[in-house]
Structure formats: structure tokens, C-alpha cells
Amino acid sequence: MAQELKVTARHVDPVMVLDLQGDVTMFAEAELTRSYHLAVDNGARELVLNFAGTDYINSAGIAIIISLLTEARASGVSLVISGLSSHYQKIFRMVGLTQYAEVFDTVDDAVRELKSRTTAEPA
Amino acid sequence: MSSEKRIIHLHIPSELGYEKVAMGAARSVAQAMGFSGDRILDLQTAVAEACTNAMEHGNLLNAAQRVEVVMTVEENALAIDVNDKGADAHFAEPQIYDHNKHRGMGMYIIKQLVDEVQWSSRPQGGQVRMVIYLEPKEDAEN
Numbered sequence: 001m002a003q004e005l006k007v008t009a010r011h012v013d014p015v016m017v018l019d020l021q022g023d024v025t026m027f028a029e030a031e032l033t034r035s036y037h038l039a040v041d042n043g044a045r046e047l048v049l050n051f052a053g054t055d056y057i058n059s060a061g062i063a064i065i066i067s068l069l070t071e072a073r074a075s076g077v078s079l080v081i082s083g084l085s086s087h088y089q090k091i092f093r094m095v096g097l098t099q100y101a102e103v104f105d106t107v108d109d110a111v112r113e114l115k116s117r118t119t120a121e122p123a
Numbered sequence: 124m125s126s127e128k129r130i131i132h133l134h135i136p137s138e139l140g141y142e143k144v145a146m147g148a149a150r151s152v153a154q155a156m157g158f159s160g161d162r163i164l165d166l167q168t169a170v171a172e173a174c175t176n177a178m179e180h181g182n183l184l185n186a187a188q189r190v191e192v193v194m195t196v197e198e199n200a201l202a203i204d205v206n207d208k209g210a211d212a213h214f215a216e217p218q219i220y221d222h223n224k225h226r227g228m229g230m231y232i233i234k235q236l237v238d239e240v241q242w243s244s245r246p247q248g249g250q251v252r253m254v255i256y257l258e259p260k261e262d263a264e265n
Binding site for chain 1: 139161164168171172175228231232235
């Protein structure tokens, strides 16, 4: 009944995009945290969680995302969000998740912003 | 759909994922009543949170225990009761929540998305009653 989450990582230099496909619920925890840690362990410091392939997110899933965002912030990783429907953008604002991460309408917007920051940083 | 009251009963296993059945049923009923797309999405999310709370905390994920969803179609409102078999139902007022305790977050989300919500514990288990109106009630300041 639940649609298992699959996460695909792709590199859009220098940004790592994690494309989420499926449900973001408590069942997604292992796949989400594994994918995030794999990306960070491989050197990613600018990441996008792209929800464009997701049409069901519940509070357990939101709690997992908050946990990842908290970890990212503590370790100096830029983790931003893209691809949410307007409904889930509203829910994320409602629960205060936007205090933890920037939310972009599209993955292209998110990548563009993260790229501009890395190029603006002094060498 | 006529203005006469209609009641739809749905019983789903206490197994995470089956809340989607209740979401789909709520969507169908709300569409037939003429709710807007945004309101239907709000309702679906509220129903999903209520069902997963009932499965996890009321029925302790015992798949043999059913969560009962009762949708009552009224002339200008849709009421949805989500009933579990929890022996020790206890609900705190969900004004705030701890991010590490997603149950509180779920209850908070429900409260934000529907026009009326009431949590109660009955001898036979816990109950959440949610109501949405076809035309939202006037705010006090209006």
C-alpha cells in the first residue's frame, strides 16, 4: 500500500541533488539518512532534497527531514528543499520547517542559488 | 449529491500505508460535495494524520485491530470520525509540538487544516472528529 521511497543522487557540479521518488513517511528513514550520509561522506557540502517525485509526506516523514536538516546545519552542510507542491509548502511552513531550510519551487532554482553562493565565496 | 445526510463507514487495518485508502475515500466524497482542490488536499492530509495516529498510538499497529473511519455528509459540511480501540486514549491539546515527537506534530497539522476538531477518549477507544465546511465559518473579526 505504501509507496517505498527511492532516492537517486546526481551531481550538478558543485551541488549534489537527491531526487526523492515515493512516500516520505517513517518507512523512508533508512533510505533518506543513508543517501544523505553517503553524499556527505563523498564530500558533498551543497545538497538539494528534491521532492518533485513525491506526492505523500506525513508528519513522521517531516520529522525525519527536520532531523537531517538539523544535522546538516550542525556540520556546516547547506541542505535546501525543492519540488514541493504548494500544499506541502504550506504544511512545511505550518510546522516551522522553513526555519531550518530554504525552500525553492524547482530544483533548478535551488541549484542555481547554491551555485551562486559557492562562486561568490572567496577562494 | 442530495442534501440528505449520508454516512459512509470504512474499516482499515492498523498497518501504516492503509491510511491512503481513507485519504482516497475522503477525496471522493469531498469532490462529490464540491469542495475546492486545496480544501480536499487539506482534508486528505488531516485524515492521513488522524488514521496513522489511531493505528500507531490507539491500536499499537496491531493489523488485526481496525481503524474505523466514519464520514458524515451534511448539507454544508463533511464530518469525519476516526475511531481506534485504544484502551488508554489520552490527548494533549496540540497547540505546540516537539519536533522529535511527530504525533504532536500530526495533531497540530490536523488542527490547522480543518474547521473543527475534537479529540476524545471513549470506553471503546479514542476518537478524532474533524469537520470541514463547504463555506468556511466566518472568522470572529469578520
